[in-house]
Amino acid sequence: MTELKVVGKPLPRIEGPEKVTGQTVYAADMQLPGMLHAKVLRCPYPHALIKRIDTSKAKAYPGVVAVVTAEDLPPADRDPSVRPHAVLVEGEAIFEGQAVAAVAAETAYIAEEALDLIEVEYEELPAVLDPEEAIKPGSPFTRRPLEEIDLSEIEGHVTVDISAADDAEAHRRSPNISNRLHFVRGNVEKGFEEADIIVEGRFDSKMAHQAYLEPQACVAHYDATGKLTIWTPTQGQFHQRNDIARILGLPHEKINLVGTEVGGGFGAKVAPLIQPLTALLSMKSGRPVKLVLTRREDLMNSVPAPRGIVQAKIGATKDGRLTAFKGRVIFDSGAFPAGTPVGATMMMAACYKFDHLDVEGIEVLTNKCGAGAYRAPGMPEVTFAIEQLVDEVCRQGGFDPIELRKKNVCREGDLMPNGRPWPKIGLYECLEALEQSELWQTRHQAKNGGKPRGIGVAIGAWPGGMQPASAMVKMNENGTIKVVVGSNDISGVNTSFNMIAAEELGVPMHMVTTITADTDTAPYAGLAAGSKTLYSGGKAVQAAAQDARRQIIAIASRELDANPEDLVIEDGVVFVPGTDKSISFQRIAGLTMGFGSRYAPVVGRGGEVIRNQAPGTTAQAVEVEVDPETGNVTVTRVAAAQDVGKAINRLSIIGQLEGGVTQCLGMGLTEEMIFDERGRMRNPVFLDYRLLTALDVPRIEAIIVEVPSPEGPFGARIAGEPSIIAASAAIANALRDATGLRFYEAPMTPERVLRRLREAGKAVRQPVALGEAAL
Amino acid sequence: MLQERVGQATVTVHVTVNGVPRPVTTVPNRTALELLREDLALTGAKEGCGTGDCGACTIVVDGRPVNGCLLLAPMLDGKTVLTVEGVARGGKLHPVQQAMVEMGGLQCGFCTPGFVVTAVNYLEQHPNPTEDEIRVAIAGNLCRCTGYSKIVDALLEAAKRMREGEGR
Amino acid sequence: MSSRAATPTPTALRWRPRSIEAFYRPLRRQLDHDSERCVQSQRGRPRPFLPRAVTRGGQIGVGESMRRFGYLAPKSVSEAVSVLAEHANVAKLVAGGTDLVVQMKDGVRRPQVVIDITGIDELRTLEERDDGLHLGALVRMGEIENHPLIIEKYPVLVDSAKLVGSKQVRNLATIAGNTCNASPGADTPPALIALDAQVHTLGPTGPRVVPIDQFFVGPGRTVLEPGELVTKFVVRKAAPNEGAYYERHTPRKELDIAVVGVGAWVRLNGETIEDARIGIAAVYPTPLRATDAEAALRGKPFGQAALDAAAAAAVAQSRPISDVRGSAEFRRWLVDVLTRRAVTNAVARARGGGPRAGETH
Known part of the structure; x- marks a missing residue:
C-alpha cells in the first residue's frame, strides 16, 4: 500500500466542538412534548419476599400518570437468570435496591412523593453474602436455582473457545454457582516437582464500579401506532433492541433504539438495565417517559465488576523458567451471572508458556448488586494474583522482572490454556518497549531519600471479541461522503471510521462525516464491547469505502474514457496521472443525482465477518511512594506499553491507554464497593466511592507498540481493554519493592497498607525527621 | 408527607445567564442546576452525582465556579451565571475549548462542560499556570475517561494561546 | 436459549391476557384484582429457608429531588432571628447549602421552611480588629484560603478551609455552615478549637458568646437554641511566639472527607511549650478538644517525650x-x-518557619 495520508495520525474527535460547547444531547438532556418523569421504588433488603404491594394511594396522587409493579409486565419469554430481564421484582427480591415499583408523573418531584405512598410488605430472608461460604454445602440459596445461563452478552466482549474446558456438572453442585470453567494442561503436580521456586497466595480484588460520569438514563415513547422508540446511551443498540423485544414481548420492527451519546460505558451500558422499565411506564401511560438514575441508584443498582478471589501457586526453575501454575478464581457476581469466568479463567495464566497448568474459574451468586462487564472483565482481578506471583518468583530467584517475563511470555504459536495456538501477538514487543521507557531506564535514580519508593511491573493480554458488522458509505449531493454505521461510539471510534473512509477514498478528513444511525436505519453492527468495534466495524467501513470507490472509479472511467486501473484519487478528485483528465467528486455527485442523470448514486456497502481474534497485550510499570506513617500510597510515575497492531488514530489510542491505566490505578488504590454484614452497600456516593482526581494520577508514559494483525483494518487489533488489566498488580509489585511486603487485597487503601506495615513492624510514627526538618 | 407550606411557595429568580437577564419563576425546592437545565433548557451543565462530588455541574456564579447541584435555585437571585453555553462567543470556540478538542482533552464528553467552565474561570485569573497549579485547579472535576493528562496538556496550551491574545 | 420458558415465573402462571394488544390497554382494575391473588399464591410457594423477619419496608433513600419547602430570605440579622424563631421547629438555615442540600436530597432533613441568610451583608465581616480576627458567619472557605491576612497570620484556618470538598464546594461552603452542621468530621472546627475561637450568636433572648469547644453537643447538634443563629467567630490576635497547624488524612488529595484530622496550636517560651490546644476531627461524636493531650504538652520542652505523651493522651481521649x-x-x-x-x-510555625499556609499534603 502506498503511504498513508490520514490513518496513523493523531486527529481530534469529529464531535469535539459539540462536546466542549455543551451542545451534545445526552439522554438526560432530552425533553419531549408531554414527557413524564419516572422514579423507582427499590427494595431496602438484600433478600426478601414481597408479601404485598399496594399502589392505590400512589395512583390516586395528583400528577401521577402511571404506577407499575411486576404485575404490569406483559406476558413474554423473560429469562429470570439474567439481569436485563429482571425488570421489576417478581415475588423475590435478590439484592438491595432492586426495582419493586415505578411511578411516572408530571414532574420528578411528584413521582418521588408518590413513591412514599406505595405500601410494600416485605419478608426479609437470609442474605448470602460471602462467595466462599456460598458454594459450601448447606449454604442458603441466593435465589431459586437457575436452570441455564444466558451468556450472549459476555460473548460480545470476548470470544473464547471453551470446548476444552471441563465444565463437569458445573452449576449442579451448588445452586449458587452460576458458571464454572476448568482448564488443564500437562500434569501440574509434576510441574511443581520440577520447580526450584514455588510461591503461592490468596489474592482478593474487591467489587469495583465502572463509575461512568453519566448515570444510566433512558427516554421511551410508546406511540399510538404501537411503536416503541427508546433513546438511551448504549454500547450496543441492536443487542439492546433484541433484548427489549424479548423482555416486553414486542416484535423487533416495532422498536427503534436510538443510541444517544454515551457518557462513559466501560461495559456497563451494553445490556438493557432501566430501558424495559422506562418503556413499560410509557406503555402504561401512553406518553413519553424519562428515567434517569441518581448516582446513588446507579452505584447500587447497575452492573459493576465482580469481586475476584484468587488462590494460586506458581513454580519456576532456578534458571528462571516458569514450570507450573495452579489457580482458582472465585468471582462474586452478586445476584446475577455475568459470565466473567469465560474470559478471565482462560486468560489468568495465558501470557506464559507453562508446560503444566490447572486453572479454574467459578462464578458465585450472592445477594448483592449483580455484576456485569467492566473493561476486560475479570482481568484486573486475576492479574492482581498471577503478576504478583511472577514478581515474587523474580524476587526470590533474583531475576529482573522484565527479563524473566521476556523469557517466559507466549508468542505466536504458543498454546493458550484452551489448547489453541496464540495468533500473532506483541506481548514480547511490549516488554521490549517498556524496557526502553524513561521510567525503566531511570528506575535506579528514582530513590530520593525521602519516603520509601518502589517500582513494579505487570503484564496482561485480552483476546477481545468478534462479531459481524456492516457499514454504508454514500456520496452526498456535493460530493462529500457520509459513513453510516450501526455501532455506538464509546471511544472515538467514529473518528477512526472517518479516517479509514477518507484514506480508502482518497479524500481529506473534512469531506467525510461518520454517524451512528438508529436501529431503524443503520446497517447492523455488533456491540461496542470486547474492544472490537474498530477491529470488526473498521473492516466493514473499509469494505464499504472500497465499494464506493469502485463505483466512483467506474463512473470516472467512463466519463474520462480511461482505464479504471489508470485512475488515481487525491483530495476528492479522480484523475489520470500525467494528463489533464480529471473529474471531481462534486461533478460525479451531479452525474448521479440530478434529473435524468446517467449513473446510479454512489452507495458503498460493506459487511465483514472477521474469524480470527487479534488479541491486545500490555506491559506496564508503576512507581509508588509510601507514607509509612499513614499507609498512603502515591503513584509517582507510570509507563504503559500496549500493542494495538496499528494506531488508526494515535490521539484516540493514547486516550484509551491513559484512561484504562487510570481506572486500574483506581482499582488498585481507592475504588471499592463496600457492603455491610447485611449486604447493604455502604458507600453509594462519589464522596466514598473514590475515583481518582487530577492530583492522584501522574502523567502516564504511554507507549504505542504496533505488531500488525493479519486481518484488522490497516493491521489494527483490539485496543480499548488491555490497558486496564495490569496497573493494580504493578502497584502491588511496586509496594513489594518499596516495603518488602506483599499486598494481597485490592484496593490497597491506606488502612490496608498500614495494617500490613504494622503487622511487619514497618509502620512508623516517630516523625523525628519531620520534627527536625521543621525546626 | 404533604407538608403545610410556610414561606414562599414559588419564587421569582432574577438571574443573568451568559450575559442575558433571565427572570424565572420556579419552586424553591430546586437546585440552580435544575433551574438551568429544566426551566431555562440550558442542558450543558450535567448532573453526575448530585452531591457536589464530581464537578460535572460546575457553573460560574459571580465569578466563582460552584457546584450547580448544591446551590438552591432561589439563591441565584441577583447573580450572574456563566455556563458552558456562554463560553464560545460569536461562533468561535474559546481557546480552552479549542485546545480541549485538539489535544484529546475530552472523550465521552459528559464531564467536559464542567472542566471547560472551571478552566476558563481559572485561566482568566491565572494566565501563566504551572502543570501542578492546573491540576489543583481542576481537582474538583472528575473525569473517568482520560486519566487527566490530556486535559492538563490542553489547558497548558490554552493558557499559552490566551496569553498570546487568542482570547476574546 | 429459550428453554427457560419451562421455568414458569409467577407472572406467567398467574396472568395471560388474550393478546399482546389487550395488554396495552389500561387494565388497572384487573391488575389490582390479580395482585391480591398474587400475594396468596406466593404464600403457598415452598421456600428453602425460614423467614427471619417480616418487615414493612419503606423505600431506601434514592436521593434526588428535594421535597417541597417554603423559602424565606431575610435581609437583616434581626429579621432572620424573628423568622427563625417563628418557624423554629420546621425551619433550616441555609448559608452555602453544601451540607443541607445534600441532606434534603437524601431525605435526612425535610424542613418545611428554608431560610436563606446569604442576603444579610452584616454576616460577611472579615477583618482583624483589636480583639482579633472577626470571621462573619457567611465567610466562605474559598475566601479564607485566599485571604492574604489569614494566610499570613492565621495559616491554620487556611490549612483546614483548603481541604473542604473541592474548589467548587469551597466557593459555596461557609465557616458557619461547616460549624453548625456539627459533623464530627468537619475540617474547620479542629482549627477553630486550636485557635480558641469564640462563637457569637444572636437569638430571641439576645446575643451570647460560646467558646467553640462548648458549641457542639452531638452529631448534627449544637448548643444553638430554637431561633438562634451564629453571627460570627472571633479568634484572638495571633502573637509571634504562637503557631498552629491542621492536617487530616484522606485517601485522595481532593474531594474527600477526613478519616481523622488534627489541629494544634502552641505558644512557646523558648524551648518550652507554654500553652497548647488541640482539636480533632472524626474520632468523637463531636469535634473533640483533646484536653489531656494539651495538658501533656503544657510546660514541657518540645521534643520526643512531649510528643509521645501528647499523642498517647490524644488517642486515649478519642472514641x-x-x-x-x-x-x-x-x-x-x-x-x-x-x-x-x-x-x-x-x-x-511558632518559631517562624514550618509549612506554608495550606501546605498540608
Missing part, C-alpha cells in the same frame, strides 16, 4: 467508631501520627 472511611483502630493510629505532625508543625 472513634468504625465506618466506611476507616476502622476505629486505624483512626486511633492516625490520631497518634497526626497529633505528632500537627504539634511539630505548629511549633515550627
